[in-house]
Amino acid sequence: MPPAHPFDDDKLREECGVFGVIGVTDAANFVALGLHALQHRGQEAGGIVSHHPEEGFNSARRFGYVRDNFTKASLMETLPGPLSIGHVRYSTTGSKGNTAIRDVQPFFGEFSMGGAAIAHNGNITNADSLRRELIERGSIFQSSSDSECIIHLMARSLQRTIPDRMEDALRRVEGAFSVVAMTRTKLIGVRDPLGVRPLVLGRVADGYALSSETCALDIIGAEFVREINPGEMVVITDDGVESRYPFRPTKSRFCIFEHVYFSRPDSILGGRSVYETRHQIGVELAREAPVEADLVCPVPDSGTPAAIGYSHESGIPYAMGIIRNQYMGRTFIEPTEQIRNMGVRLKLNVNRALIEGKRVILVDDSVVRGTTSRKIKEMILDAGAKEVHFRIASPPTAWPCFYGVDTPQREKLLAATMSEEEMRDHLGIDSLKFISLNGLYRAVGEAKGRDPNAPQYCDACFSGEYPVEPRDMIDQGFQMKTAAE
Ligand code: SF4
Numbered sequence: 001m002p003p004a005h006p007f008d009d010d011k012l013r014e015e016c017g018v019f020g021v022i023g024v025t026d027a028a029n030f031v032a033l034g035l036h037a038l039q040h041r042g043q044e045a046g047g048i049v050s051h052h053p054e055e056g057f058n059s060a061r062r063f064g065y066v067r068d069n070f071t072k073a074s075l076m077e078t079l080p081g082p083l084s085i086g087h088v089r090y091s092t093t094g095s096k097g098n099t100a101i102r103d104v105q106p107f108f109g110e111f112s113m114g115g116a117a118i119a120h121n122g123n124i125t126n127a128d129s130l131r132r133e134l135i136e137r138g139s140i141f142q143s144s145s146d147s148e149c150i151i152h153l154m155a156r157s158l159q160r161t162i163p164d165r166m167e168d169a170l171r172r173v174e175g176a177f178s179v180v181a182m183t184r185t186k187l188i189g190v191r192d193p194l195g196v197r198p199l200v201l202g203r204v205a206d207g208y209a210l211s212s213e214t215c216a217l218d219i220i221g222a223e224f225v226r227e228i229n230p231g232e233m234v235v236i237t238d239d240g241v242e243s244r245y246p247f248r249p250t251k252s253r254f255c256i257f258e259h260v261y262f263s264r265p266d267s268i269l270g271g272r273s274v275y276e277t278r279h280q281i282g283v284e285l286a287r288e289a290p291v292e293a294d295l296v297c298p299v300p301d302s303g304t305p306a307a308i309g310y311s312h313e314s315g316i317p318y319a320m321g322i323i324r325n326q327y328m329g330r331t332f333i334e335p336t337e338q339i340r341n342m343g344v345r346l347k348l349n350v351n352r353a354l355i356e357g358k359r360v361i362l363v364d365d366s367v368v369r370g371t372t373s374r375k376i377k378e379m380i381l382d383a384g385a386k387e388v389h390f391r392i393a394s395p396p397t398a399w400p401c402f403y404g405v406d407t408p409q410r411e412k413l414l415a416a417t418m419s420e421e422e423m424r425d426h427l428g429i430d431s432l433k434f435i436s437l438n439g440l441y442r443a444v445g446e447a448k449g450r451d452p453n454a455p456q457y458c459d460a461c462f463s464g465e466y467p468v469e470p471r472d473m474i475d476q477g478f479q480m481k482t483a484a485e
Contacts, residue, residue: 010372012257012397012461013090013406016105016121017041018199019216020085020180022187022236023207028079030204030220031086032070037216039066040264041121042088045104046070049117051184052081057115061104082207085182087119090406103143106181109151116154116162118181120147121212122197122404125175128472149173163188163235167246170233175468176255176403178228180210187236190246194253194467195230196403196458198269201241208236213267224268230254253467255403256457259444260394261302261365262405270445275305281393281435281443282309282363289433290314291361291389295354297321299364299376306393307363321360322376323349344375356384366394367434368407370414373427390427392434395462396420399481402470407461410478437462 017038021027028050035046047061048070058079062069066088070076087105106119124130127146130153135141139152153169154162162183170177176196181188189210191199202209202222209222217224228234230252233244255262258269265275285306296316298307301324311318325347360380367373373390380388396415400407410416414423424432437459438449446456460466464481474480 010369012261012366012368012401015042015090015123015404015406016119017088017212017216018085018119018121018178018180018210019087019212020119020182020187020189020210021204021207021220022083022182022209023238024082024205026076026080027082027084027207028070028086029076030209031084032066032076033219034209034211034216035070035086035088036066037219037264038088038212041212041262042090044090045101046086046088047104047106047119048079048084048086049106049108049182050079050081050084051182053184055080057108057117057184059106059108059117061101063101063104083182083185083187085117085119085180085187085210087121087180100143103145105145105147107143107145107148107151109155111155111162111165113160113162114184116151116166116181116183118147118150118179120150121178121199122176122192123402124149124173124177125402125468125473126173126471127175128475130172150179162186163233163244166190167233167244171246174471178212185237188233189228189236190233191228191230193231193247193250194458196253196255196467198254198258198263199228201225201228201234208241210234210236213263215264215267218266227270251454253455253458255405256440256444256459257394257401257405257461260440265305272445277444278302278305278393279309279312281440282306282311283313284309284439284443285363285391285393285433285435286310286313288436288439289391291391291431291433293359293361293387293389295319295321295358296361296363297355299362300324300348302365303363303393306365306391310361310363310391316361319351319354321351321355321362321380323351325349344372345379348376348379350379350383352383355380358385359387359389360385361389361391363391363393365392366397367392367414367423368397369412370423370427373429377427377429387430389431390424390429390433392432395434395437395440395459396423397461399461399464400478401461402466402473403458403460403468405461 019034049059106117124146154165157165157168178197178199202217204222296311298304398415
């Protein structure tokens with residue numbers, strides 16, 4: 001299995017990326033490129049389905065990176081046609097870390113009016129109860145993925161067209177979903193009513209593309225048209241884009257962590273580049289949490305724009321004090337015990353010549369378990385730093401995400417069990433400051449900060465206020481935030 005991220009065990013992980021194309025020759029090749037650009041959203045496995053008017057539906061699902069599988073001509077030749085969708089995943093539901101190929105999307109269903117394939121980014125929070133109900137009524141599940149519920153709900157719908165059946169199915173589903181689906185002639189995109197996970201529309205030659213992020217439109221030379229609205233379904237055919245709104249309208253709650261960490265910095269979210277927003281987070285952080293120091297260094301790579309913003313605002317010089325080992329491949333990670341113990345050192349190295357004798361501010365995007373932060377601190381001190389100050393580009397992550405992001409259980413989150421001072425002492429650093437929730441809201445463009453009565457974003461992993469009740473998790477014993485907390 002390829003390494004997912006330089007700090008595999010100490011980051012929240014986005015679990016999926018979706019992509020689809022209609023109206024171009026050999027659409028699957030475009031999808032493979034799109035998925036390659038979305039690889040940061042899931043590295044465990046990927047799949048592509050295509051449809052050709054004469055050859056029908058074809059699919060390929062593989063473990064590993066897109067570039068290692070979907071670049072082979074022998075494989076891509078098996079996916080012909082002008083319509084195709086694909087998915088990259090890191091598992092959030094299903095057999096986590098031990099995925100069976102049957103859990104790899106897109107999923108396919110054969111209905112009386114024809115086949116349909118579905119790729120889903122997000123997490124269905126009532127999947128357990130839906131699954132129980134569907135099994136009792138005779139559905140036979142092939143996978144352990146929550147997304148398969150959508151196919152079974154569609155099979156049970158009495159509607160006459162696939163988009164209508166999909167509407168029916170998705171009205172029963174709670175939680176977060178950005179879906180890209182296809183029939184023989186249609187490319188379909190849907191976002192849940194809160195619009196928790198992203199989905200954008202692009203124009204490519206005479207056709208259209210749907211993607212989790214705009215960076216994947218760029219790679220195929222598609223023009224960004226617009227974001228799919230929360231609660232919107234688009235049905236795209238050769239005749240153009242039809243827009244529908246199948247759900248009861250509600251105020252949107254996009255995932256604020258997409259701005260901080262999940263999305264690629266060259267993507268556009270809410271009309272602004274993610275890079276620019278992260279830079280602004282650094283500016284806010286410098287205003288809220290100044291400290292006297294000699295250098296501002298990012299924890300690569302995701303801390304970089306915020307570190308640059310912090311440096312601009314504070315006037316403290318920016319430096320690449322930590323260098324990421326870009327080509328840390330699988331071969332080297334094949335771990336003997338001795339090599340495994342080197343941990344973070346395999347992935348990051350301190351630029352000793354810069355650090356020695358300096359008071360260093362390290363800017364990172366988040367603190368999850370805190371294990372990586374501790375190791376980085378040790379490396380910086382070993383290199384002779386005089387002081388180490390951490391500045392974090394998100395508020396303390398004190399609650400798990402149930403909307404399609406892999407988070408440890410609440411007890412494993414450092415911020416769930418410790419105050420900021422306790423975390424500072426635990427990490428053994430000179431100071432530790434997180435951006436405030438209001439500061440983060442200002443950085444993403446909400447000039448007045450967070451509206452406590454009607455928050456503009458989902459921020460549940462910071463605030464503990466879940467916009468959709470995580471029903472399955474509550475059934476499993478998860479304790480929601482109490483009024484006293
Ligand atoms: S809980 Fe956090 S990571 Fe999950 S959707 Fe909400 S803001 Fe995003």
